Amino acid sequence: MTMTIHDFLPCPTPEAWLAVAPDDLETLLVDHAHCERKAAATAMRLMHDYAGLTDLQEKMSRLAREELRHFEQVLKIIRQRGMRYRRMAPSRYASGLREQVRKEEPGKLVDLLVCGAFIEARSCERFEALIPRLDEQVGGFYARLLKSEARHFRDYLKLAEAANEGPVDDRVALFAEREAELITSPDTQFRFHSGVPA
Structure with missing residues (x-):
């Protein structure tokens, strides 16, 4: 049975975050665009740093192309709505x-x-949760993204297991604890991956 994002993530996005997201759509979209660009950059950096790993090269090359395409699509929505794409903390x-x-390696690559698996899975979980709360254009866009990006977290996990030459359950558990803390604790900053609005 294929693992889903809900099987993998330690907790759902809190209702308090979902309640405010539609009211600050510009911040959501601009930060989402940054997230897509950074995801492509991360994939390219992994390709550069681990050039000898053929499977990683192939998966990260495809992922980088997809993330850059998604960046372009978010940017188009931002422009269509008269919003301003800008640098954002x-x-x-x-x-x-x-x-x-x-x-130290190989632990560094595994981690x-x-x-990366957690970041991709959380993005997908938020796309899914936001779809019914947003207008047809953005909600429909997130529905399409969910279908194409749900594969990414599994690619990251498979690569982690290959790098570890075996299961990575202990590392997943460690990151899951921190991920849940970041998602459920108060956060003074609203962003695509922020915690509970303080």
């Missing part, structure tokens, strides 16, 4: 997860890939 989410990454 990142949320604490990705950096909070990466604090758990080990410094980077597990971290």
